[in-house]
Amino acid sequence: MSFGHYIEVGRMDELGRMDSPVHRLDARVKALATLAFIVAVMSFPRYELSALMPFFLYPFALMAAGNIPFGYILRKLLIASPFALAVGIFNPFLDRQVVMSLGGHGISGGWLSFASIAVRFALTVGAALALVACTGIHRLCAGLERMGLPKVFAVQLQLLYRYLFVITGEGLRMMRGVELRSMGRPLRFRTYASLVGHLLLRSMDRAQRVYQAMVARGFDGRIRVMRPAGVGGRDIAFLVGWVAFFVVARLWNLADGLGRIFTGAGL
Amino acid sequence: MHMADALVSPAVGGTMWAASAGLMAWCARKVRRALDDRMIPMMGVLGAFIFAEQMINFSIPVTGSSGHLGGGMILAILLGPYAAFLVIASVLTVQALFFADGGLLALGCNIFNLGVFPAFIAYPLIYRPVVRDAQGGPRLWIGAMLAAVAGLQLGAFGVVMETTLSGITDLPFRTFVLLMQPIHLAIGVVEGLVTATVVSFVLRARPAAMPEPVAMGRDAGGLRRVMVGLLVAAVIVGGGVSWLASTHPDGLEWAMAKMNGNVGSGAPRDGVHQALAGVQEKTAILPGYAFKSKADAPRPEASATPPGQWPAVSAGTSVAGLVGGLMTLFLAGLIGYGLKRRAAS
Numbered sequence: 001m002s003f004g005h006y007i008e009v010g011r012m013d014e015l016g017r018m019d020s021p022v023h024r025l026d027a028r029v030k031a032l033a034t035l036a037f038i039v040a041v042m043s044f045p046r047y048e049l050s051a052l053m054p055f056f057l058y059p060f061a062l063m064a065a066g067n068i069p070f071g072y073i074l075r076k077l078l079i080a081s082p083f084a085l086a087v088g089i090f091n092p093f094l095d096r097q098v099v100m101s102l103g104g105h106g107i108s109g110g111w112l113s114f115a116s117i118a119v120r121f122a123l124t125v126g127a128a129l130a131l132v133a134c135t136g137i138h139r140l141c142a143g144l145e146r147m148g149l150p151k152v153f154a155v156q157l158q159l160l161y162r163y164l165f166v167i168t169g170e171g172l173r174m175m176r177g178v179e180l181r182s183m184g185r186p187l188r189f190r191t192y193a194s195l196v197g198h199l200l201l202r203s204m205d206r207a208q209r210v211y212q213a214m215v216a217r218g219f220d221g222r223i224r225v226m227r228p229a230g231v232g233g234r235d236i237a238f239l240v241g242w243v244a245f246f247v248v249a250r251l252w253n254l255a256d257g258l259g260r261i262f263t264g265a266g267l
Numbered sequence: 268m269h270m271a272d273a274l275v276s277p278a279v280g281g282t283m284w285a286a287s288a289g290l291m292a293w294c295a296r297k298v299r300r301a302l303d304d305r306m307i308p309m310m311g312v313l314g315a316f317i318f319a320e321q322m323i324n325f326s327i328p329v330t331g332s333s334g335h336l337g338g339g340m341i342l343a344i345l346l347g348p349y350a351a352f353l354v355i356a357s358v359l360t361v362q363a364l365f366f367a368d369g370g371l372l373a374l375g376c377n378i379f380n381l382g383v384f385p386a387f388i389a390y391p392l393i394y395r396p397v398v399r400d401a402q403g404g405p406r407l408w409i410g411a412m413l414a415a416v417a418g419l420q421l422g423a424f425g426v427v428m429e430t431t432l433s434g435i436t437d438l439p440f441r442t443f444v445l446l447m448q449p450i451h452l453a454i455g456v457v458e459g460l461v462t463a464t465v466v467s468f469v470l471r472a473r474p475a476a477m478p479e480p481v482a483m484g485r486d487a488g489g490l491r492r493v494m495v496g497l498l499v500a501a502v503i504v505g506g507g508v509s510w511l512a513s514t515h516p517d518g519l520e521w522a523m524a525k526m527n528g529n530v531g532s533g534a535p536r537d538g539v540h541q542a543l544a545g546v547q548e549k550t551a552i553l554p555g556y557a558f559k560s561k562a563d564a565p566r567p568e569a570s571a572t573p574p575g576q577w578p579a580v581s582a583g584t585s586v587a588g589l590v591g592g593l594m595t596l597f598l599a600g601l602i603g604y605g606l607k608r609r610a611a612s
Contacts, residue, residue: 012365038372042277046435080271080367088274094437110437117435121273125367128272132364140364150295156357159311164318164361171319192325193461196336197468199323200316204476207312214308 010165015068016136022066026231027135027143029239033058034131038124040246046113051253052123058242059126066134073129077122088117137161163210167203174199269362269377270426272370276433283429284375290383291356294349306350313342314354314361336461337454339385340415344394344466345477348386355382380425389418402474403467411466412459419455423447 095110317338342351362368397410
């Protein structure tokens, strides 16, 4: 995790605090719709490609209506892509059965399933990022807690998130100090170990002080959110509408149908 | 070693979700019952610490690479298994949500691989019995090293199992195991070394910061029995259910492929041997290793499935699919753009 990466999380936090029709929706319906989306996308057979395309509508719509910049989500996607693609890249070499032809060139099943993995990666990760960007951690946690997430864990998530900026800043300051004193030499193991040990001790002290301050201000183990969540007609419509769309798009290949109409291949 | 959504089937992802969620609920109850006030901020801050320390790298001599602490073991040592498991789960959740590291469907797998093994296997079954109340010295080093290596080996094997059962990648089980386990042996050694060093540093610098090993020890006996039972049940149920769920359709497809006479085409083998020459060098030392023997993985469907969606190699249908796909993508983008304009005005 680099410095840039850490700054980017702050950006995510800002996006989560914005106000838009999507931000105002109940966190629970957004979480459920996103879960339905991911399950629908991942339940396709391995060689599916065209039928996945209609599913791009969901993350695109969330980002557009929530005023989330596309470029930002795309950049995060690219940073995270290596692992999924590294495991998938073997498919073209292992599965060389030709399953479709395009303009006289045979395309092997491996390339098709690799492309399918790449598309699924973009869909699932894009949707999850869009969900967080247009909900924000606190509303998301409050929503999940009402859906049965253990309270201890919800508080843990929110505190971790809150401390993330503090402790990472602490770590960065320590790193800067070491770098200024070491004249470009890479960190040696012994220095590293005491650096991490000190960071650990400082973090623990920080935890103690912050907690005392929180208790002094009346913290009772719950974090309250400003916009109280309540499921209204709009929320129900959002959930039902999207789930219906996922079911339709899962059962019928909408992209293929559209292509047939336009190429005149017949339905 | 975070798994991504794109490689996990809903059956495997759902099963691992259920297993991890059950464990989380159980740990949450345990933690709430034993909750010492100071534990709440300590858990939050140590989760943040894991993020921060992963930014700090040290150079590994000779190899030219660098290493850092993963953190599962140190959390278990500092917080005990239950709280450590919740912290690891929260770190992975934040990584999945904010860093796109891992994914939502794969989150259950990741929590299981990176949380259960260090917190409930490596810590109570290896670290505690070996280290006992040692305040440093060889016992601490050996215990941390063994526990870290075992935790990471099990975790890496979990990744291989879950990926193979999901059946989305073609990577054969054996090749994947032979790639993952040695890499994670090296990572485990580094992890153990760093864990032991940091723990002995804290013990020297501020012994009071470490939890009293006596209290943990008293708990460990009961915990061990419960955990082993629970884990065996989880593995049987999880493994059985997801195996059934993922082999059934595959078996069906395989049977269809057989009827079409597509099984047994030798083509994939040569290609594989050329393309994976590096891997082949390692795997060739195994007697009887051949890509033909894939009984251990839901492999048959991989090379020889004429998928239902592409019933015949007909240029017409393929082009229609391609054109339609591109057009839908364009349409989805257009609708998004329209919504954005509306939201902006």
